[in-house]
Amino acid sequence: xxxxxxxxxxxxxxxxxxxxxxxxxxxxxxxxxxxxxxxxxxxxxxxxxxxxxxxxxxxxxxxxxxxxxxxxxxxxxxxxxxxxxxxxxxxxxxxxxxxxxxxxxxxxxxxxxxxxxxxxxxxxxxxxxxxxxxxxxxxxxxxxxxxxxxxxxxxx
Amino acid sequence: xxxxxxxxxxxxxxxxxxxxxxxxxxxxxxxxxxxxxxxxxxxxxxxxxxxxxxxxxx
Numbered sequence: 001x002x003x004x005x006x007x008x009x010x011x012x013x014x015x016x017x018x019x020x021x022x023x024x025x026x027x028x029x030x031x032x033x034x035x036x037x038x039x040x041x042x043x044x045x046x047x048x049x050x051x052x053x054x055x056x057x058x059x060x061x062x063x064x065x066x067x068x069x070x071x072x073x074x075x076x077x078x079x080x081x082x083x084x085x086x087x088x089x090x091x092x093x094x095x096x097x098x099x100x101x102x103x104x105x106x107x108x109x110x111x112x113x114x115x116x117x118x119x120x121x122x123x124x125x126x127x128x129x130x131x132x133x134x135x136x137x138x139x140x141x142x143x144x145x146x147x148x149x150x151x152x153x154x155x156x
Numbered sequence: 157x158x159x160x161x162x163x164x165x166x167x168x169x170x171x172x173x174x175x176x177x178x179x180x181x182x183x184x185x186x187x188x189x190x191x192x193x194x195x196x197x198x199x200x201x202x203x204x205x206x207x208x209x210x211x212x213x214x
Contacts, residue, residue: 035176091171092172100179
């Protein structure tokens with residue numbers, strides 16, 4: 001067991017974890033932030049994507065201990081005072097979700113895509129960079145539309 | 157064009173909770189005294205289940 005401390009969604013948190021505890025387990029079970037999902041446990045589906053020090057990571061593939069001292073942002077940390085983040089709003093406006101299970105990971109990956117590719121990211125780039133996020137409902141078309149719309153609105 | 161009806165996209169009421177991480181799926185539930193399911197697979201391709209020893213789970 002060891003103590004880890006990190007800043008999650010702007011709040012300082014710490015907890016006792018085993019060496020093998022995954023970041024997603026720390027978020028979901030210690031902090032009860034269940035917006036971050038585990039879809040596959042094998043780094044394929046992307047439902048667990050969060051940001052660690054501003055970069056997207058699959059939190060089922062990172063140990064809690066590796067995030068010690070980091071700034072972590074989860075889907076719960078995006079909306080402010082009840083207002084959806086522009087990317088969340090774009091997913092809503094473009095019907096970019098159905099069951100919603102993959103959505104937190106999709107939104108967190110989308111933000112990383114915008115951070116790296118800018119507000120006018122093209123469709124081919126969005127499709128290529130979302131390869132690590134699997135959706136079983138939508139067929140991706142509206143997700144891609146949402147990411148592009150959200151990217152534009154973030155620059156507005 | 158009417159606000160609702162054929163040919164008009166309808167805004168979903170459930171989207172906000174899914175988009176903010178507040179959706180509740182079975183794996184998110186954590187209530188006192190809840191039971192858990194664990195699947196144990198048979199090592200036999202074709203057999204009859206006569207009894208089950210659940211002592212390890214109790």
